[in-house]
Amino acid sequence: MTDGGSLRGVSLRRSFGTGVGRVDVLTGLDIAVEPGALTVVTGRSGAGKTTLVNILGGLDRPDSGRVLLGDEVLSEAPRERLLELRRTRIGMVFQDFGLIPVLTAAENIEVPLRLAREEPRRRDARVAELLERMGLSRHARHLPSQLSGGQQQRVGIARALAAAPTVVLADEPTAQLDQETAASVLDLLVDLTRERGLATLVTTHDPLVVARADQVIHLHH
Numbered sequence: 631m632t633d634g635g636s637l638r639g640v641s642l643r644r645s646f647g648t649g650v651g652r653v654d655v656l657t658g659l660d661i662a663v664e665p666g667a668l669t670v671v672t673g674r675s676g677a678g679k680t681t682l683v684n685i686l687g688g689l690d691r692p693d694s695g696r697v698l699l700g701d702e703v704l705s706e707a708p709r710e711r712l713l714e715l716r717r718t719r720i721g722m723v724f725q726d727f728g729l730i731p732v733l734t735a736a737e738n739i740e741v742p743l744r745l746a747r748e749e750p751r752r753r754d755a756r757v758a759e760l761l762e763r764m765g766l767s768r769h770a771r772h773l774p775s776q777l778s779g780g781q782q783q784r785v786g787i788a789r790a791l792a793a794a795p796t797v798v799l800a801d802e803p804t805a806q807l808d809q810e811t812a813a814s815v816l817d818l819l820v821d822l823t824r825e826r827g828l829a830t831l832v833t834t835h836d837p838l839v840v841a842r843a844d845q846v847i848h849l850h851h
């Protein structure tokens with residue numbers, strides 16, 4: 631496996647607020663999310679899981695420390711380059727699925743491919759392949775409101791993978807799902823991680839997710 635897909639945080643620090651209201655959320659955290667493996671981040675509510683995901687995904691910058699995507703310093707990349715890396719190299723999966731309600735399942739998956747200016751035939755082929763892989767071929771034309779929670783999260787995962795990223799960051803992806811559905815969504819994410827050599831990070835409160843991890847990082851600020 632090359633180093634191109636690993637995502638590392640080195641000495642990450644992030645605080646919010648000032649004076650007595652100041653909260654030191656990350657205080658020198660080191661983390662390496664390796665290709666083909668599931669890294670799970672746990673910690674009670676407020677421990678900084680979302681803060682970490684936002685920093686690793688380039689949505690927020692650390693106060694100090696660095697985020698490295700392969701050999702590139704993501705945390706210091708100029709805005710344009712950061713947007714490009716986020717579009718092409720990093721897939722994000724959200725607790726509330728984050729689907730666009732007026733677009734069908736297929737159209738939601740297509741969004742990153744349109745942003746990447748992929749040509750229509752390749753776009754269609756990629757969307758069909760992902761729908762098939764997610765077991766959603768029959769639901770291509772359904773709106774999110776016509777899908778179950780588990781199906782919506784499968785669409786969310788397909789969308790995250792559409793542009794063939796090397797890294798997947800999922801912030802509590804199973805929190806809205808019942809246990810059985812959560813287990814099947816997690817199975818899918820683990821299988822895709824192995825199959826595609828993805829560097830996958832999942833935050834969770836769920837012991838079942840922790841049990842599947844190759845690496846567990848416990849946050850307590």
Ligand SMILES: Nc1ncnc2c1ncn2[C@@H]1O[C@H](COP(=O)(O)OP(=O)(O)OP(=O)(O)O)[C@@H](O)[C@H]1O
Pocket residue numbers: 646647653655673674675676677678679680681682
């Ligand atoms: N933009 C912000 N401004 C001020 N404080 C913030 C901001 N973002 C996060 N915090 C604070 O940082 C701490 C960590 O928040 P974060 O959302 O990362 O925790 P979490 O572990 O994801 O929690 P949960 O499990 O509830 O989602 C909390 O005390 C929160 O109030």
